[in-house]
Structures are given as C-alpha cells and as structure tokens.
Amino acid sequence: MPITLKSASDLEGMRIAGRLAAEVLDLLAEHVRPGVSTERLDQIAHDHMVNVQGAVPAPLHYAPPGYAPYPKSICTSINHQVCHGIPNERPLKSGDIVNIDITVIKDGWHGDTSRMFIVGEGSIQAKRLCQLTYEAMWRGILKVRPGARLGDIGHAIQSFTESQGYSVVREFCGHGIGRKFHEEPQVLHYGRPGTLDELVPGMVFTIEPMVNAGRREIRELGDGWTIVTKDRSLSAQWEHTVAVTADGCEILTLSAGSPPPPAFAGG
Ligand code: MF3
Ligand code: CO
Ligand code: CO
Numbered sequence: 001m002p003i004t005l006k007s008a009s010d011l012e013g014m015r016i017a018g019r020l021a022a023e024v025l026d027l028l029a030e031h032v033r034p035g036v037s038t039e040r041l042d043q044i045a046h047d048h049m050v051n052v053q054g055a056v057p058a059p060l061h062y063a064p065p066g067y068a069p070y071p072k073s074i075c076t077s078i079n080h081q082v083c084h085g086i087p088n089e090r091p092l093k094s095g096d097i098v099n100i101d102i103t104v105i106k107d108g109w110h111g112d113t114s115r116m117f118i119v120g121e122g123s124i125q126a127k128r129l130c131q132l133t134y135e136a137m138w139r140g141i142l143k144v145r146p147g148a149r150l151g152d153i154g155h156a157i158q159s160f161t162e163s164q165g166y167s168v169v170r171e172f173c174g175h176g177i178g179r180k181f182h183e184e185p186q187v188l189h190y191g192r193p194g195t196l197d198e199l200v201p202g203m204v205f206t207i208e209p210m211v212n213a214g215r216r217e218i219r220e221l222g223d224g225w226t227i228v229t230k231d232r233s234l235s236a237q238w239e240h241t242v243a244v245t246a247d248g249c250e251i252l253t254l255s256a257g258s259p260p261p262p263a264f265a266g267g
Pocket of ligand 1: 058102225
C-alpha cells in the first residue's frame, strides 16, 4: 500500500478530528488527580466523544492482525507502562505519571494525540522524563517540511534522547493516518538523516516517541495489549498528528489546552 496524500478538503476533515482528539485531553486534564481510576477517565472520555462530539472512539474494539479487540475507548499507560495500557478500576496515586492517548474518528477521519499527566506531586525524575520526551517529540516535528526525509525525524528524536541518557523504544512507531487509524508510512523514532521516504505536501502522520528512563527493551503483559519496560524503568510518550504543507508542517492535534511548544521551537 502506498502513502495516501490528503487533499485540501481531506485536511479540513482531519483538522476537525485532530482538534476533537486534543479537546478530549483538555477535558480529562481536570479529572486526572489522586483517587480517580483510569476506568472513570475512560467513561468520561467515551461519553464526551460519543454524546458531545458526535465522534467514534477509534480504540474501542480495534483489532489489528494478531491482536484481540481492544476493550476500551482510550489508552492509559502508567509509570513503567510504555503504551496501550487498558483503563481499569485502580485509583491513580500522587506521583504517578500517566500517558493518555486519544484517537477519535469524525466524519471518517482519524485524529490521534497523547499527552503525559503528572498525578498530584511528581518526582524530579518523573517531571524531567515527561519534559524531555515532549522536547523529543518537538525535535521531530521541527524536521517536518517538503524535501526532508523520515530518517531526519527519527534521527532528531534519537540523538537528542540518547544525549540526555535516556532510550527510545524501537518496536512502536508513528504512522500515517487518515481514513484508516494506522496507514503507511511508519515513522520511526530513531534513524539516520537523509534516509527513508522523502516528505511531500499532503502526507499526514503521527510523531509519538516513547522514551524510557532506563533501557529501551520492552515486553507485553498477559492482557495482550499493555507494553511495559523490561527493567521496570519509567516511560513517557507524547503524540501529535501532523500534516506536511507546501512550506513546512501543520500540527492537526492542537487545542486550547495544548501545552506551548518548548522555547527552542518558539514557544
Ligand atoms: N493511539 C495509539 C497510537 O498512537 C494506538 C492505540 S491502538 C489501541 O497509535 F487499540 F490500543 F487503542
Ligand atoms: Co498514533
Ligand atoms: Co495515539
């Protein structure tokens, strides 16, 4: 399957889906506090997507080849969980870090974004990991423009992350997105500059680095979805959906509550 390019009118649809996904994170932000369960966050998000936004939660019953259908509407990955954590009844506690990953389908278009949240009072190491992973995502985003290559994005993320003494997860990557949740191309978060596909206007994909405080190796839990660090070190992830434009990049998953870009990106 080739990379599908999105037309101007396709992008109008994707802009709406992207903003809605980000607005679910804005809504959840005020609910993430000690004592709340991720199950409750899932209910709040599901209700908002379906009944307020008129959107479909893309994760619910999503079943890529080799996977059982995903049972919930959002992904919540806590502490040493890397990604695809399944919401449950356990209450969050002060000091936890949690990635909430939201994907909505609106009028057939997908928007996919995630942020880190620190529950109550976070440790210095936890805050540093979350901040550094945010900066890593932004270093990738700043490479996006026509003529650049996918390897430029991966290299920017990997070289920064490893220079800080952290590691990049290899088994999961960003992805093309549109009428399908996961399309070509794969957007690796590591690599060499000047390699892989050239970016052209109309490409839309996610950048979603997973960064571990310890070693990069991961394993899957018995639930068939949740990914954790092998060494049980903390892991963080941020995700935006971006479009390649004629002269650079448009982030499709911004909302009123999006954190500002880091200083080096003009924020
Ligand atoms: N939202 C995730 C991503 O960024 C995918 C989650 S698949 C699910 O690609 F089934 F777990 F929801
Ligand atoms: Co994604
Ligand atoms: Co996602």
